Amino acid sequence: MNLDLEHSVLVVTGGASGIGAACVRAAVHEGAHVVILDRDANKTLAIVAETASASRPAIFIETDVADEMSVRHAIDTVAKRFGRMDSLLLCAGISGPVGQNLAQIASADWDRVMAVNVRGVFLCAKYALPLLSRSTLATIVLLASDSALFASAGMTPYCASKAAALMCAKGLCVDHPAIRVNSVCPSVVDTPMSRRDLGIGTGSFESLHIPVITADDVARHVLFYASDVSAPANGTTAVLDFGYAVRSSFPPIHFV
Numbered sequence: 001m002n003l004d005l006e007h008s009v010l011v012v013t014g015g016a017s018g019i020g021a022a023c024v025r026a027a028v029h030e031g032a033h034v035v036i037l038d039r040d041a042n043k044t045l046a047i048v049a050e051t052a053s054a055s056r057p058a059i060f061i062e063t064d065v066a067d068e069m070s071v072r073h074a075i076d077t078v079a080k081r082f083g084r085m086d087s088l089l090l091c092a093g094i095s096g097p098v099g100q101n102l103a104q105i106a107s108a109d110w111d112r113v114m115a116v117n118v119r120g121v122f123l124c125a126k127y128a129l130p131l132l133s134r135s136t137l138a139t140i141v142l143l144a145s146d147s148a149l150f151a152s153a154g155m156t157p158y159c160a161s162k163a164a165a166l167m168c169a170k171g172l173c174v175d176h177p178a179i180r181v182n183s184v185c186p187s188v189v190d191t192p193m194s195r196r197d198l199g200i201g202t203g204s205f206e207s208l209h210i211p212v213i214t215a216d217d218v219a220r221h222v223l224f225y226a227s228d229v230s231a232p233a234n235g236t237t238a239v240l241d242f243g244y245a246v247r248s249s250f251p252p253i254h255f256v
Contacts (some may be wrong), residue, residue: 003227006031007056008080008175008228011075013065013124015028015058016043018191019143022219023066028054030223031074035084037063037074037124038092049172058117063084065092065120078171085131087226090124091143093117096161098197099154102222110157121168142169142183146241147186153192173235180234182225189213211242 010027014020015036026050027034034059038044041044045058051057059081063074078085096113097105125140132138147155148162166183173181188194188205190212195201205212221238224230239245 003223003229005086005223007194008032008086009035009084009135010087010089011035011037011078011085011124011128012039012089012091012092013063013120014143016040016047018091018105018193019186019189019215019222020089021047021220022215023091023143023252024058026216026219026223027089027226028056028058029058032086034058035078036060036069037065037237039064047196048082065124066115068192069195069251071120071123072127074133074238075124075152084134084135085128085134087139088124088128088132088220089141089142089143089226090121090165091222092120092124093143093162095155095197096157097099098158101154102156105157113157113161114164117158120169121165122227123170123219125168128180132198137226137228138179139226140169140172140181141222142177142181143222144169144183145241146187146239147183148183149237149239154220170235180225180231182230182233182235183237184214184218184221184225185237185239185241186218186221187211189215189218192217210245214239 008088010032012023013023016038033056036044041062042108043185048058048060061074061077064070094116097109144166145162147159151159
């Protein structure tokens with residue numbers, strides 16, 4: 001499918017690894033101008049180096065999405081270089097403390113998850129909106145999670161932050177109707193973050209007996225919503241969980 005993103009200006013937060021990096025690679029392959037906003041310079045420069053032979057290599061602006069001045073500087077830099085932004089892909093996120101009950105979680109850990117996963121969405125959208133308004137494409141895609149919809153044991157900070165981010169995306173859609181805002185909510189994705197949180201390391205997910213999505217598969221969904229191919233979709237929440245969310249909690253019933 002041709003997503004017609006050639007020459008488009010796509011800004012990807014959290015593009016240094018995981019789903020963000022997969023979105024960067026996919027967007028560069030589509031011929032877009034890609035700007036990565038991330039705080040990890042070493043990992044991001046490695047992704048940039050991967051795109052060096054492309055017709056439009058990715059560029060990097062070191063950014064802490066939870067810091068207002070850092071975000072403002074990054075978006076100003078995009079404005080000076082390109083004069084517009086066609087799509088903002090909000091992929092930056094952290095899991096925070098995993099495997100702890102709420103009473104065990106330190107306030108500082110809670111605040112850090114909210115700062116990156118919620119404040120980061122707010123700040124990046126806030127400063128990107130004037131640039132996006134100059135584009136005829138004008139899309140925002142939030143990389144949320146099925147944890148925004150369903151609670152998981154030992155992951156309350158992450159679940160709460162993703163739910164808040166999801167509602168922020170819905171609010172953006174209502175407040176700024178000229179800009180399409182959609183969210184992608186995958187279940188477990190094979191990324192360094194999920195491998196660390198689940199204790200997989202370099203091993204196989206098969207021992208967990210759960211279906212796992214590749215980062216590349218998620219990236220294709222994200223770019224679909226970033227493109228005009230998905231023009232009728234606005235304010236939607238795409239849940240990528242192999243249909244688990246629609247299953248009843250009842251045990252199998254053997255009808256006569």
